[in-house]
Amino acid sequence: DTAVSQTPKYLVTQMGNDKSIKCEQNLGHDTMYWYKQDSKKFLKIMFSYNNKELIINETVPNRFSPKSPDKAHLNLHINSLELGDSAVYFCASSTRLTEQYFGPGTRLTVT
Amino acid sequence: AQSVTQLGSHVSVSEGALVLLRCNYSSSVPPYLFWYVQYPNQGLQLLLKYTTGATLVKGINGFEAEFKKSETSFHLTKPSAHMSDAAEYFCAVSDRGQAGTALIFGKGTTLSVSS
Numbered sequence: 001d002t003a004v005s006q007t008p009k010y011l012v013t014q015m016g017n018d019k020s021i022k023c024e025q026n027l028g029h030d031t032m033y034w035y036k037q038d039s040k041k042f043l044k045i046m047f048s049y050n051n052k053e054l055i056i057n058e059t060v061p062n063r064f065s066p067k068s069p070d071k072a073h074l075n076l077h078i079n080s081l082e083l084g085d086s087a088v089y090f091c092a093s094s095t096r097l098t099e100q101y102f103g104p105g106t107r108l109t110v111t
Numbered sequence: 112a113q114s115v116t117q118l119g120s121h122v123s124v125s126e127g128a129l130v131l132l133r134c135n136y137s138s139s140v141p142p143y144l145f146w147y148v149q150y151p152n153q154g155l156q157l158l159l160k161y162t163t164g165a166t167l168v169k170g171i172n173g174f175e176a177e178f179k180k181s182e183t184s185f186h187l188t189k190p191s192a193h194m195s196d197a198a199e200y201f202c203a204v205s206d207r208g209q210a211g212t213a214l215i216f217g218k219g220t221t222l223s224v225s226s
Contacts, residue, residue, distance in 0.1 A: 004154075033213070041149075041199060045213035056213055090154060092214075099145060100214055102154040 003027050004103035006091050012109045013081055021076045021106045023091030030095055031055075032074035034066060037088040037105070046089075049074055078108075086110045113138045113204050117217035125225050130174075130189040132220050134202030137183065142204040144185045145214065146176055149199040158200075161185065172196070197224045 004025045013019050025032065033056075034046040048056040049068040063079045074091060088107050092100040118133040136142060143162050147155040159170025166178040176187045185202060199221050203214040 035214075041219050043155075043201065043214075043216040043219075045215075048213060058213075092155075099157050099160050102147075102156075104154045105152075 004091055004093055004101050006089075006103040006106050008106060009104060010107050010109075012111065014111055015081055015083060017081050018077070018079045019081060019108070020078070021089055021091075021108075023074045023076070023103055025072055025091075025093040025101070025103075027093055027101060029093040029098070029101070030071050031093060032068065032071075033092040033094075033100065034074065034076050035090040035092060035102075036060075037090060039087070043090070047074075047076075081108075081110045083110050113142060113206075113215045115202050115204055115215055115217035117200075117202050117220050119220055120218065121221045121223065123223040123225065124192045126194055127191050130187070130192045130196065130222065132187040132200050132202075132222065134176075134185045134187065134217060135183055136185065136202075136204045138204060140206075141180060142206060144176075144178060145203045145205070146170065146174070146185075146187050147201045147203060149201065149219075151198075155201065158187070192222075192224045194224050194226065197222055 007022045031050045033048045037043045047066040052068045065077045068074045088105045090105050091103040094100040114137045116135045145160045146158040159168045161168045161178045169175045174189045199219050201219050202217040206212040
């Protein structure tokens with residue numbers, strides 16, 4: 001039983017393309033997040049949603065657009081991909097009082 | 112603003128030796144504190160957390176950490192390292208009980224264990 005799942009696990013694409021990463025959690029949590037892990041393994045928050053409402057919107061290019069159709073899903077759409085977008089993207093979920101549970105990550109490679 | 116400093120980007124120990132990974136935080140109010148572990152090509156797994164109460168926190172796989180407010184530290188220890196402990200370890204902080212609050216991570220410490 002996967003708690004937080006992401007698809008795809010690997011994504012290789014060319015510059016200028018548009019791609020989406022999907023995230024689903026079956027933990028009943030009301031808050032979901034996107035984090036970016038760069039090549040030096042540094043993790044940084046990008047977005048968080050609580051009950052489908054955007055809570056955190058860090059300074060990321062507006063080419064990145066999160067969408068939460070319901071509390072169990074948080075997708076990340078990226079337009080006009082650039083080389084610098086290559087990273088591992090992690091989805092996570094939590095309640096207000098619990099720790100965050102992370103998905104397995106999506107490794108995005110832009111060529 | 113909160114921040115986390117992990118001293119030592121790489122720690123090497125022998126199997127059976129003590130593991131000590133250091134974490135110091137900066138926060139205007141006592142935060143929630145976490146240690147996560149990341150095995151190669153995997154997501155992050157929670158080792159342990161401190162929210163309130165006892166300052167010595169026990170986690171999974173024999174790890175424990177002690178919250179020291181006076182030193183703003185939350186160091187991770189394990190009495191005897193095992194080969195399977197080799198991984199990347201992240202210390203993180205967050206605001207207390209705020210919905211949707213982010214984890215602020217340290218830069219991570221790579222633990223190597225030799226036989």
